[in-house]
Amino acid sequence: MIIKLERIEVQSRKDLEMIDITAELERVVAESGARNGIVLAMTTHTSSGLLVTEGIECLERDVLAHLERLAPKEPPEGSYGYWHNRYLDYDGRLGFNAGDHLKSILGGVNCFFPIENGKVVRGSRQRVYFVEYDGPLARTAFIQVIGEA
Amino acid sequence: MLLRGIDFHTHPLLVREMIARHPELARAAREVYFIGNNFQPLESFLLELDLAGLEKAVVLPMDATTARHETVYTNEQIAELCTLSPRLIGFASVDPHQPDAPDRLEAAVRGMGLHGLKLAPALQGFFPDDRLAYPVYERARALNIPILFHAGMSWEPGSRLQYGHPMRFENVAADFPGLRIVLAHLAWPWVVDAVALALKYPNLYLDTSALYFDNPRDFLRYAMCHQVPLTVFERSLRHQLLFGSNYPRVEIKNMARAVRGLGLSEDCLDLVFRTNAGKLLGSKA
Numbered sequence: 001m002i003i004k005l006e007r008i009e010v011q012s013r014k015d016l017e018m019i020d021i022t023a024e025l026e027r028v029v030a031e032s033g034a035r036n037g038i039v040l041a042m043t044t045h046t047s048s049g050l051l052v053t054e055g056i057e058c059l060e061r062d063v064l065a066h067l068e069r070l071a072p073k074e075p076p077e078g079s080y081g082y083w084h085n086r087y088l089d090y091d092g093r094l095g096f097n098a099g100d101h102l103k104s105i106l107g108g109v110n111c112f113f114p115i116e117n118g119k120v121v122r123g124s125r126q127r128v129y130f131v132e133y134d135g136p137l138a139r140t141a142f143i144q145v146i147g148e149a
Numbered sequence: 150m151l152l153r154g155i156d157f158h159t160h161p162l163l164v165r166e167m168i169a170r171h172p173e174l175a176r177a178a179r180e181v182y183f184i185g186n187n188f189q190p191l192e193s194f195l196l197e198l199d200l201a202g203l204e205k206a207v208v209l210p211m212d213a214t215t216a217r218h219e220t221v222y223t224n225e226q227i228a229e230l231c232t233l234s235p236r237l238i239g240f241a242s243v244d245p246h247q248p249d250a251p252d253r254l255e256a257a258v259r260g261m262g263l264h265g266l267k268l269a270p271a272l273q274g275f276f277p278d279d280r281l282a283y284p285v286y287e288r289a290r291a292l293n294i295p296i297l298f299h300a301g302m303s304w305e306p307g308s309r310l311q312y313g314h315p316m317r318f319e320n321v322a323a324d325f326p327g328l329r330i331v332l333a334h335l336a337w338p339w340v341v342d343a344v345a346l347a348l349k350y351p352n353l354y355l356d357t358s359a360l361y362f363d364n365p366r367d368f369l370r371y372a373m374c375h376q377v378p379l380t381v382f383e384r385s386l387r388h389q390l391l392f393g394s395n396y397p398r399v400e401i402k403n404m405a406r407a408v409r410g411l412g413l414s415e416d417c418l419d420l421v422f423r424t425n426a427g428k429l430l431g432s433k434a
Binding site for chain 2: 138
């Protein structure tokens with residue numbers, strides 16, 4: 001039985017950004033020695049996400065634009081406010097990124113794929129994205145392989 | 150993208166490279182400033198500036214040796230941080246309770262290349278108009294450097310709000326007309342008082358780094374459009390208003406967006422983001 005956990009750091013460079021980490025996922029699987037099993041990935045942050053979609057720029061823009069539309073950074077004026085807009089003593093600052101937390105919930109924070117014959121089994125168009133909703137920040141994600149040699 | 154302008158109010162509390170060299174800075178960030186965010190590479194700080202369209206940031210230390218037995222970044226550490234990026238403009242801090250504070254300030258400016266002085270009366274435990282601080286003010290004037298004062302509300306447990314009331318700065322502005330002083334955070338909640346001082350004393354500036362409820366957009370709109378009409382800033386204080394974010398309590402990108410969204414004219418915004426800071430900082434800007 002092989003169980004390997006790897007921590008990776010992702011440096012986002014924008015406020016909203018989709019960062020393709022498919023190669024990282026495949027590297028961790030290849031280095032694990034697992035022939036058959038599963039690989040899981042998760043972000044450790046509640047204002048970022050992990051999701052799987054087709055790897056083309058237009059779609060990346062659509063994903064970010066529509067999540068922003070559904071959960072805007074600033075609440076629409078005169079309609080409602082975010083309860084999160086208050087002082088958080090444990091952070092020493094106000095919480096005003098409720099929209100980014102909500103995007104994280106909507107987009108998801110983890111994904112998994114089967115491993116077969118040492119390869120990640122994924123659709124030909126599927127890519128794995130780390131999604132930044134409140135960058136730029138150095139972020140942490142975990143990739144875990146569980147399988148047999 | 151052409152980067153222009155300066156964030157006049159940042160605290161380098163999260164810079165991972167400095168924490169690796171000086172581990173005590175991690176504890177100070179948590180226990181003095183109560184900042185809970187993850188530590189970040191300097192690159193994240195610089196990317197924040199990029200995103201806000203700004204070129205440089207003033208980085209601030211705090212010497213609260215007497216009142217708190219704490220120094221959050223020594224002047225030497227600020228100077229060291231500034232060697233990591235030409236986009237950082239270092240300020241000094243000294244403890245006005247210490248008799249050698251003026252000499253320490255001069256050493257930081259002449260010996261370490263720092264460009265201003267940061268004082269936080271509420272954290273450092275002194276009233277701004279207490280004569281004990283006057284030798285420091287006199288030396289700052291002689292060195293021709295600005296003083297950035299924390300003013301108004303203080304979050305830190307144990308700090309007293311009365312130290313930051315803007316009226317306690319009037320004697321300083323009046324007794325040192327050649328000294329340029331900046332009241333941070335619009336001295337909120339006493340914005341009207343702070344504006345009155347700025348209207349009366351041309352050597353007194355205000356920075357925008359205020360956020361105490363809601364979000365940057367709604368808070369600044371309240372403070373700068375309702376507590377005081379925006380026209381006062383646009384017409385009367387356009388040469389005395391500086392952009393400051395208070396990063397990392399507020400992301401630079403969010404505060405910059407809020408200030409740009411207030412409705413100030415483009416030429417006024419250029420003063421606020423660039424020219425006024427340049428006037429205070431001289432060649433470093």
